[in-house]
Amino acid sequence: MKKTNVLVAVCLLLAAVATSCGPKSPFPGYKPTGTGLYYKQIKAGQGEQIKDGDVIKVRLAYYINDSMLYHTDMLPEAAYDMVHESLFQGDLYEGFRMMHVGDSMSFMINADSVFNKQFHAPVIPDFVTPDAFMRWEVTVDQAMTEDEFHAMKEAEAAAAQQASKEAFDAYLAENGIDATPTETGLVYVCTKPGKGPKPTQNQMVKVHYTGKLLDGTVFDSSVDRGEPFEFQLGTHAVIPGWDEGIALMSKGEKGVLYIPSQLAYGARKTGPIPAHSNLIFEVELVDFK
Numbered sequence: 001m002k003k004t005n006v007l008v009a010v011c012l013l014l015a016a017v018a019t020s021c022g023p024k025s026p027f028p029g030y031k032p033t034g035t036g037l038y039y040k041q042i043k044a045g046q047g048e049q050i051k052d053g054d055v056i057k058v059r060l061a062y063y064i065n066d067s068m069l070y071h072t073d074m075l076p077e078a079a080y081d082m083v084h085e086s087l088f089q090g091d092l093y094e095g096f097r098m099m100h101v102g103d104s105m106s107f108m109i110n111a112d113s114v115f116n117k118q119f120h121a122p123v124i125p126d127f128v129t130p131d132a133f134m135r136w137e138v139t140v141d142q143a144m145t146e147d148e149f150h151a152m153k154e155a156e157a158a159a160a161q162q163a164s165k166e167a168f169d170a171y172l173a174e175n176g177i178d179a180t181p182t183e184t185g186l187v188y189v190c191t192k193p194g195k196g197p198k199p200t201q202n203q204m205v206k207v208h209y210t211g212k213l214l215d216g217t218v219f220d221s222s223v224d225r226g227e228p229f230e231f232q233l234g235t236h237a238v239i240p241g242w243d244e245g246i247a248l249m250s251k252g253e254k255g256v257l258y259i260p261s262q263l264a265y266g267a268r269k270t271g272p273i274p275a276h277s278n279l280i281f282e283v284e285l286v287d288f289k
Contacts (some may be wrong), residue, residue: 003239005035007047009278011032015063017216019093025038026038027040027108027133028166030106030108031141033090033094033098034087035089035090035094036109036110037089037090037094037095037108037109037115038107038108038133039095039105039106039107039108040096040105040106040107041103041105041150042104042105042106042137043102043103043104043139044102044103045099045100045101045102045103045104045140046100046101046102047100047101047103047140047143048099048100048143049098049100050083050096050097050098050099050100050101050140050143051083051086052081052083052085052147052151053082053084053145054082054083054143054144054145055081055082055083055143055145055146055148055149056080056081056082056083056101056140056141056142056143056247057079057080057134057140057141057142058072058079058080058081058138058139058140059072059073059079059138059139059141059182060079060136060137060138060139060252061073061097061136061137062134062136063131063134063135063136063137064111064127064128064132064133064135065127065171067137069134073152076269080149080284081096082169083096083097086116086286087117087118088110088118089259090109090110090112090113091109091113091118092107092109092114092118092136092138095107095109095136095138096138096140097139099138100140100269101140101141101142101143102140102141103139103140104137104138104139105138105203106135106136106137106138107133107135107136107138108133108134108135108136109136110132110134111128111129111132111133111134112128112129112130112132114134115128129157135143136256138281146205157267160275160276161238161261161262161267161276163276164260164261164276164278165261166262167214167278168214168258168260168261168278171214171258171278172187172258177253177258179188182244183239184240184263185242185260185262185263186241186244186245186258186259186260186263187257187258187259188245188248188255188256188257188258189255189256189258190249190253190254190255191255192252192253192254192255192256192284193250193253194249194250194251194252194253194254194285195250195251195252196248196251197250198247198248198250199233199246199247199249199285199288200233200247201233201234201235201247202232202233202235202289203232203233203288203289204230204231204232204273204288205230205231205232205233205235205246205285205288206285206286206288207228207229207230207246207283207284207285207286207289208222208223208228208229208232208283209221209223209224209229209281209282209284209285210222210223210224210281210282211277211279211280211284212279212280212282213273213274213277213278213280213282214277214278214280215236216269217272219271219272219273223235224248228286228287233246233247233288234247239259239263239264239265239279240252240264241257241259241260241263241264241279241281242257242259242261242281244258244263245259245281245283246283246285249283250285251285251286251287251288252284252285252286253284253285254282254284254285255282255283256280256281256282256283256284257279257280257281257283258278258280259278259279259280259281260278261276261277261279263279264277264278264279276288
């Protein structure tokens with residue numbers, strides 16, 4: 001055998017030995033990283049590689065034994081996460097850093113570590129054994145800096161607030177409500193005058209109400225419950241539109257509060273009330289003291 005052939009044979013033998021000694025994957029189709037993370041490329045993207053500090057727009061779901069525990073589709077809006085230093089070897093953030101924008105990948109990650117070190121679960125579910133793995137299906141749609149993310153969210157909030165204001169003004173115009181707004185934008189229409197003084201800051205007031213969205217959907221009513229609602233006026237116990245509006249009424253007075261979203265829950269979704277909702281409250285000041 002020629003010397004060259006001997007060297008080639010030796011190199012191939014060493015390569016085979018090195019490969020046989022390397023980490024193997026117990027999951028068909030997945031490759032090991034050597035840190036405990038296993039990965040599989042589903043779709044290759046064309047965007048930039050993800051790095052620490054990036055805020056990524058992500059779609060993901062995770063499973064144990066093919067049972068889905070969570071999917072970002074369950075959220076009311078798009079999901080974002082900031083990529084940072086790994087919480088443990090072989091975690092999701094190591095997986096994120098392997099990806100490019102547009103990638104879809106599947107990861108197998110130790111479930112016990114996820115619940116302990118990522119979720120900080122006070123109690124580990126019985127189905128999570130020390131050797132169990134979670135399957136994560138991940139797609140990265142966008143990546144940006146933290147400053148770019150905050151600028152984007154501010155622009156979205158401003159646009160939503162403007163749309164909410166236009167909807168409020170249009171509703172008042174279409175329904176012939178021409179009462180003069182207060183300086184804050186609250187509109188109050190008295191439907192039955194009361195008598196006597198009006199409540200002042202820190203007094204306890206008792207109010208009957210029915211709350212509606214602009215489309216007429218009733219989301220809450222003390223009238224239906226048959227019991228007035230009590231709160232301390234001017235202490236931020238209720239939304240600003242209530243603190244301001246109830247102070248305009250006398251005992252026994254009935255009226256309607258047309259509350260722009262910035263005096264209601266603003267950008268927060270609250271129960272059945274969507275974010276940036278303008279609200280209507282039919283109210284009666286039952287008593288105060």
